[in-house]
Amino acid sequence: MSRLYLDHNATSPLRPVARGALDAILGEGRPLNAGSVHAEGQWARTRLERARQMILDAAGWSGDELVFTAGATESNHLVIHALKGVVVSSRLEHPSVVNPLEKLEAVGLLECRWVPHDGEGRHDTAALQDILQGADHALVTAANNELGVVTDLAAWAGACAVAGVPLHVDASQVFGRLPLELPDGVTSVTLSAHKAGGPVGVGALLLRGGRVVHPVLPGGHQERGRRPGTENVAFAHAWAELLRQREDRLWQGLAPVRDAFERRLETAGARVLAKAAPRLPNTSSVEFPGGDAEEMLMLLDLAGIAASAGSACSAGSIDPSPVLLALPLGEEAARRVLRFSLGPEHVGLAGDDLGLRVLRALDA
């Protein structure tokens, strides 16, 4: 039986359009340094700027500034390391936001305020107004990577606008999958290519409204000195070509598959987390009573099914997801949770059958 890949929130395999574009540009064998002044460099520059504009268009960004990075972690860090003063964010953010914020707070460079949330992973937007009083910056994800909960960006942007606080949005899990609504109060946005079938290793940071960033690794003048290092022209090109296909419509078709998948798991006594919250159409975090996530992952993998649980350390052992612990789910419960994330290849499939396949594997 062929493998069943249910881990698209970790990375979604390269879509055919992106692969075709990548093959084409790499296949030409040209030098691809967009910073060189010669004709070859100019050719690369043209491709890079074209990709930049296509990605800006796909994001519907009214600003014209896009800094290419190696991915979402780097984009988030570019923003965070330029912050001073009081920062408002959420404990449910990705580790590439929570970890640097905590580190900078520990050395006294920032003061963090965490927006409360309910047991479904929804921010308490009613509390935002007060929390933002006297704050200097706000950071929030567009959709949570573990639970799939979609943030009420309009509420965040509205509250930030009232308080005069610039808002950064990490749209890694949304861009390329759902239409991205970016209200006016948003002054910077993190984008990632590979969560929606672009190449792993390219991302971007969108900027406007005077948002300033400084290079985390000082070096050359690339990206107007904000992100030194030779730009990844080929990956940017492939990403842009993929976005032009508007495959987000595919992803939106996953909701009925996901719902049927979850219903099947629920018949076996599993509990879907954050079910009452608005969620990405592809993401299910599921608690299996009496389950052990580590062992369930092994059973699934041996049965040909890829899923995920928590965060893997460098050695490959799994620790409970910080998002689940912050929900808060107790450590014991967090160790019973698996995350399944569907992708474009599952559109039109019977979610019930997928759920059944998972249950059979776990029953071994």
Added chain:
Amino acid sequence: MSVPLISPNSDVPAVDPGVVRGRAVVAMSGGVDSSYVAAALASEGFEVVGIAMRLYGDPDAAAGKSCCSPDDLLDARTVASRFDFPFYVANYQREFRERIMDYFVAEYRAGRTPSPCVLCNDHLKFDTLLERMTRLGGSFLATGHYARIEERNGRHRLLRGVDRQKDQSYFLFGLRRENLSNIRFPLGDLTKEQVRSRAAELGVPTATKPESQDICFVGSGSYADFVEKRLTPDEIRKGPIRLAGSGETLGVHSGIHRFTVGQRRGIGVSGRRPLYVQRIDAASGTVWVAERTELSFVHFTTERTNWLAWGVPPDRLKCTLQVRYRQQPVEATVRVDPSDSTRTVVTLAVPERAISPGQAAVFYDGDEVLGGGWIDTVEGGGEPAGP
């Protein structure tokens, strides 16, 4: 493959590549021994699932010398990639802390000398991991221990490894009798040199990796420092150093966890002849020292004794015995408590030095491990042991 990969005595016929012979779960540490076991089983057609146990956070970040450090887990993963079988890291940090490290500290605190490797085998490898093997649909659990399990007359017996320099049967006495049929030690018939050369032949990337020896989780510091860091000041038992026999107080010490029976260096007192730790009395915090000739005893008791050769052991048995890893076996008579077979009284044929409470006493009949227990009280040497 024309060479028998696993066991020269194996009656397993050569198989066509690609023939699946059942699922073998292999405990992998990243060292050459378990790497070779996994690689060889995979090459023999078993559906290998490699599992490494993550037991602790890095004791000190730079340490990569003992098994199961993050670097070693990566080595194990490399072997799995090379031989194309699934590999997982099992996070047993909490179990390890609760069952092994806490015990290690508690034993030193009680004036005993712990044997964490035995506990790790009993409670993690051949308990938690063995259960997982079953749940993963495995046919057996294989490890890189130098010991043998052979079925003779319908009974599975635990035997010494043929490489006497490497024999690890001493650490395995606590295996449960009923589990022996689910465990395989494919290296039991091989010498270390054979394993290395076969590993190299097979292309195992860790073939020339150096041995790990120290207690894995302690890191580069001393055991005493490791234990001390985990004790509150109230828990550190200080007291006098006294000379056995005369009872004379020779000095004071900074905590009984810094001493092990038989220890000579670092005691901090001197006599006319070299002095050794003879006995540690945790209740009074007294470290008793004596000259070398007064360290030997013939009687001791064991507790939590595990029997492998019998479900119910005989009341009295003659056997050979080791009270330490790498010790010439000595002859002994073991009397089993008729009302509780986990307790024994051991009488040695000749006095033995430095029998340490907390260490394991393992009973053998030739190559076969009959059972073993934890040394509890020691007495009856040429000299009275008490104050």
